[in-house]
Amino acid sequence: MTQVRAVCRGWAAVLTLWATVSAMSLWAGCQTIKAVGETVAVVGVATGAVTEEQAQSIVRTGAALSSAMEHLTPENEYWIGRTVTATILSRYPPYDRPNLNRYLNLVGQTLALFSERPETFGGYHFLVLDSEEINAFAGPGGLITVTRGMLRLCRTEDELAAVLAHEIGHVEHRHGLQAIKKSRWTGAFTTIVAEAGKTLGGAELAEAVRAFEGSISDVMQTLVNSGYGRAAEREADAAAVRILRTAGYDPRALVTMLQEMKRRLKPGGLDFAKTHPDPEERIQAVLKMLGGGGAPTPPPPERQSRFAAAMAEL
């Protein structure tokens, strides 16, 4: 009985500490909550307040409290992004024009340097899709594909940069990964605790592949059907304004590009019209971010001529 009371006292102390330290650390986000969980567990064992088994339970609870997405490392994100993009490319054929794709990468990869997440595991890469649909896809980790239909909306390099900066914004905020249901990877990430260096065995590999398949399906569903939602689109637009401005482009080009998109999108279409908020809604939000509108400064002739030369391949 005395032992039971001692254990209860130990738990009470740990729980009190948990509450205190967690509250102190809320500003630092979920990562800290998890770290605090581990800290409480380690120190609890060291001081004899809890057993090793109880400590592991605390660590697991802490991990469960933190966000699902947090468990995905940049490397995990990279492998998801590759398969998502391979799936997109099996639906939308690539547009094999080396000069155009080179230009797209010059604009896009240069812009990515000015994002808040300039380095991803495999880096940012861009490719044109041979489709008249108005669409673009931000594969997790930075594999960004844009249709010919979307490129046709752009009349200047600044407007093209606005399209790409918006997609970079989705990668920066890891919106694609947010689409993955927690249930997909609870198995893969909690029961498959492979020793470092060990390759997965048959059953473990099958479980990981199932979780992977589910995750790809969740991301595709969001990219192609449901969209990220208004809040995420606004975040991506805000990122685009910041990236454009920092790189030296005129962020008002995002507004003129959206105005052109509004003119050309068909209501009820299966493209951007399906997965994005009404362009007018985005225009109003971006105008607020910019503190007003006005026509963008015309790009200098050097910039416009290289844009026109590349777009001639469209």
Add this chain to the structure above:
Amino acid sequence: MNRSMRVAVAVLATAGIVTAGAETMSVQVRSGQVRATASYLGAVIAELPYGTAVQVETPSKPWIRVKLPDGRSGWMHESALIRGRLQLRGGETVQASASVNEVALAAKGFTQQVETEYRKQNPTLKFTWVDRMESYRVTPAEAQAFLRAGRLQPRTAEGAQ
């Protein structure tokens, strides 16, 4: 001091170490670039492979000054680094200080092995084009030349300084 208080002091002291003790960070991207200056437009002095541990000299944001394993110093962007040590493939020794999560991080989840297996089951997916896409690379020098040729003047206070 009673037992609860002792536990409290120990936890808070350790939590302090967790928060402040970010001396070691690891490269969390395939190739982490180290630059001579705190800028993306600065010269690359080294490229560190995934998992390389570096020591933090100046914990500023977004550019962190780090000491490399060979003793040189340089600047890395925070997005290329993760706190602590990554336990990688190849049988490196587990660090005594590594947490459970750090140890398992590199071995769990979705890896090349998972993609290989998934590809066997989905042979029609266009991975060849994904590989080709990844071969499209713009070097820092090319980005600088592109900015100059387009008469783009980046702001120096944010991002690429």
